[in-house]
Amino acid sequence: MNADLIVSIAVSAIAYGTPLVLAGLGELLAERSGVLNLGVEGMMLMGAVTAFFVSQTLGGPGLAVLIAAIIAAALAGAALALIHAFLSITVRVNQIVSGLALTIFAGTIGLSSYAGQVWGVGGQHGVHQLVKLDVLGLSGVPIVGPILLNQDAFVYFSWALVALVTYYLFRTRFGLYLRAVGESPRSADAMGINVTRYRYVHTIIGGAFAGLGGAYFTLAIAPIWTDGLTAGDGWIAIALVIFAFWRPDLLVVGAYLFGALSSLGFTLQTHGVQLPSEFFSSLPYIMTVVVLAAASTTLARRRIGTPAALGVPYVREES
Amino acid sequence: MISIERNLVTPRWQRVALPIVSLVMASIIAGIVLAVSGHDPIGTYQQIYAASFTADGALTATFIYATPLLFTGLGVAIAFRMHVWNIGGEGQLYMGAVGASGVGLLLGGWPLPILIVMMALGGALAGLAWALIPGLLRAYLRTNEILVSLMLNYVAGLFMYYLIYDSTSFWRDLTSPSALVFPQGKDLLPSSNWPGIVLGSFTLPFGFVLGAVLAALLLALFRFTRFGFEMRVMGDSPAAANYAGMRTRRTIVAVMALSGALAGLAGASQIGDFGHVLDPRGLEQAGYGYTGIVVAALAMYNPLAVVIVSILIGALTNAGFALQGPTFPIGLVGTMEGIILFSVLGGEFLGRYRIRFGRTPARAPSLDDEPGAEVAP
Numbered sequence: 001m002n003a004d005l006i007v008s009i010a011v012s013a014i015a016y017g018t019p020l021v022l023a024g025l026g027e028l029l030a031e032r033s034g035v036l037n038l039g040v041e042g043m044m045l046m047g048a049v050t051a052f053f054v055s056q057t058l059g060g061p062g063l064a065v066l067i068a069a070i071i072a073a074a075l076a077g078a079a080l081a082l083i084h085a086f087l088s089i090t091v092r093v094n095q096i097v098s099g100l101a102l103t104i105f106a107g108t109i110g111l112s113s114y115a116g117q118v119w120g121v122g123g124q125h126g127v128h129q130l131v132k133l134d135v136l137g138l139s140g141v142p143i144v145g146p147i148l149l150n151q152d153a154f155v156y157f158s159w160a161l162v163a164l165v166t167y168y169l170f171r172t173r174f175g176l177y178l179r180a181v182g183e184s185p186r187s188a189d190a191m192g193i194n195v196t197r198y199r200y201v202h203t204i205i206g207g208a209f210a211g212l213g214g215a216y217f218t219l220a221i222a223p224i225w226t227d228g229l230t231a232g233d234g235w236i237a238i239a240l241v242i243f244a245f246w247r248p249d250l251l252v253v254g255a256y257l258f259g260a261l262s263s264l265g266f267t268l269q270t271h272g273v274q275l276p277s278e279f280f281s282s283l284p285y286i287m288t289v290v291v292l293a294a295a296s297t298t299l300a301r302r303r304i305g306t307p308a309a310l311g312v313p314y315v316r317e318e319s
Numbered sequence: 320m321i322s323i324e325r326n327l328v329t330p331r332w333q334r335v336a337l338p339i340v341s342l343v344m345a346s347i348i349a350g351i352v353l354a355v356s357g358h359d360p361i362g363t364y365q366q367i368y369a370a371s372f373t374a375d376g377a378l379t380a381t382f383i384y385a386t387p388l389l390f391t392g393l394g395v396a397i398a399f400r401m402h403v404w405n406i407g408g409e410g411q412l413y414m415g416a417v418g419a420s421g422v423g424l425l426l427g428g429w430p431l432p433i434l435i436v437m438m439a440l441g442g443a444l445a446g447l448a449w450a451l452i453p454g455l456l457r458a459y460l461r462t463n464e465i466l467v468s469l470m471l472n473y474v475a476g477l478f479m480y481y482l483i484y485d486s487t488s489f490w491r492d493l494t495s496p497s498a499l500v501f502p503q504g505k506d507l508l509p510s511s512n513w514p515g516i517v518l519g520s521f522t523l524p525f526g527f528v529l530g531a532v533l534a535a536l537l538l539a540l541f542r543f544t545r546f547g548f549e550m551r552v553m554g555d556s557p558a559a560a561n562y563a564g565m566r567t568r569r570t571i572v573a574v575m576a577l578s579g580a581l582a583g584l585a586g587a588s589q590i591g592d593f594g595h596v597l598d599p600r601g602l603e604q605a606g607y608g609y610t611g612i613v614v615a616a617l618a619m620y621n622p623l624a625v626v627i628v629s630i631l632i633g634a635l636t637n638a639g640f641a642l643q644g645p646t647f648p649i650g651l652v653g654t655m656e657g658i659i660l661f662s663v664l665g666g667e668f669l670g671r672y673r674i675r676f677g678r679t680p681a682r683a684p685s686l687d688d689e690p691g692a693e694v695a696p
Binding site for chain 2: 038083087091092093094096097098100101102104105106107108109110111112113114115116117118227231232235236238239242276277278279281282285286288289292293296297
């Protein structure tokens with residue numbers, strides 16, 4: 001393997017892995033609080049179309065437009081997550097069905113498609129895109145340069161978020177409380193922690209992160225909007241949280257591995273490898289199944305990571 | 320004094336009223352969405368109604384969409400009812416279509432009754448086999464079946480594309496002039512078409528009749544057999560099933576298999592009743608597997624109710640495709656389905672409580688209290 005190939009695989013791993021990092025991190029926060037949100041795919045799509053719409057219609061300097069687009073995407077994701085939060089925390093419905101409802105509501109033939117058509121952004125070519133930065137002027141350094149020092153601001157932002165969430169979860173009081181809420185809401189409640197508030201806040205932040213992940217598709221990966229363009233990334237993000245045993249650091253590793261896998265077909269085909277394209281396209285999905293099965297055997301043996309109260313509504317009155 | 324307390328049992332009238340109220344609520348909310356985005360809600364609803372029921376051939380078209388939804392809805396209903404979350408109906412349908420069209424092509428020219436049985440079996444077994452992957456993983460490794468079954472939808476879709484667009488498979492038409500221009504599947508012989516029941520200008524698809532019969536059989540299975548009893552116990556309380564010594568693994572695999580076979584039949588009916596050719600793009604765009612979740616939830620996982628609800632959601636889907644265009648964005652269908660689901664879920668909550676006027680006697684918690692919704696990780 002030559003260095004060029006390694007670099008091009010690593011670069012596309014980061015490009016395709018970034019939405020997974022963001023959406024996965026959001027789902028991780030929600031699940032740590034005990035709320036399983038299967039609506040990630042829908043929230044990502046809504047984030048993607050909202051970001052694209054704002055970046056296409058807003059006038060002004062490119063940077064300001066992009067920031068507005070990113071904020072709008074986060075808000076769109078958060079608004080959708082609020083529906084799920086209300087249904088699963090307050091109304092205490094089955095979280096699986098509620099999350100599925102969210103994905104159907106906002107998904108490929110749902111609100112995201114509707115919005116795309118009403119806003120008329122379907123056939124447009126993106127005006128503003130995130131540009132690769134030349135950090136410290138060192139992007140020309142072999143191997144390290146193109147991989148680490150020549151990414152767009154969003155990638156660096158996602159790295160900062162990972163560090164922030166890791167610190168928050170394991171080094172702050174709020175993070176400790178959050179984990180308590182996900183493990184044993186009753187004990188957390190007895191300690192005086194507001195279980196409902198923690199669950200709402202983290203489910204909504206999770207939605208905002210998913211919206212950001214979606215925005216990366218239309219603002220960086222490809223400057224277009226098509227219905228269902230995330231092609232299952234929202235689901236892979238949910239699976240990643242399981243492989244990562246609910247830990248942000250492992251999540252990043254998994255996300256980039258899947259990013260590499262998603263782009264492997266392209267990369268190998270440009271290097272002259274001939275196999276049916278469907279084989280490469282199905283690799284991330286098949287790998288998800290394989291890794292999930294592998295993770296579940298470890299999980300079954302050691303039961304690590306899974307928040308004990310995941311998916312279980314908390315009912316105070318019936319203790 | 321007014322107080323809110325939990326209902327011990329859901330009154331029967333509520334089980335009927337809830338889906339209806341949900342539909343009305345959903346229409347109102349969707350109407351607001353329409354109005355906000357600059358469409359005319361009343362006019363749009365009139366269009367939907369005409370396109371799905373009253374226009375020429377509209378009812379027949381509605382049943383074209385209702386038939387696959389009946390099968391996928393049944394598949395979801397029996398799985399979700401016992402908390403086995405099979406959301407792989409989409410992929411199981413694809414595999415069913417591959418299986419049924421393979422059998423149909425292979426046995427072209429056989430007597431129709433035998434051919435129908437063989438095609439249905441081919442579809443059901445293909446769907447069943449595909450569903451066994453998440454089923455066995457769930458039963459023996461406790462792997463999350465939601466994600467596995469969903470991932471396999473994408474794999475099955477790509478497999479279909481491979482068969483028709485990227486290989487010289489048995490399913491692909493390699494001879495006709497049009498196939499040389501654009502890849503397409505081999506057509507089945509016209510003598511393999513499943514016979515519809517013609518009532519004047521309306522045609523009732525054979526598949527719909529088959530699905531309705533299966534719905535009745537499933538209800539009987541639930542109510543009157545030991546297997547059905549075990550399924551109900553496992554759905555309501557996995558712990559109780561375990562203590563009672565029920566073979567939960569075997570039941571999970573069986574439910575998954577049954578659910579997959581039903582979705583596979585949807586694929587078989589797509590080939591036998593309607594398409595007569597393996598058409599990856601058409602099947603993928605239709606998304607019957609996912610819509611089956613909406614059907615099952617609105618039917619509150621009751622097989623007989625699935626029959627009626629499949630017609631309603633079939634009407635909506637039909638209208639979506641028939642009216643698709645600048646004035647009627649296709650995204651409206653999913654949006655409305657989502658709102659319907661939210662309303663059903665919200666309504667279930669209302670059904671669990673009742674408002675009492677006057678003094679309420681203190682009540683000790685009883686064993687009959689309905690358990691809250693619970694979810695396996």
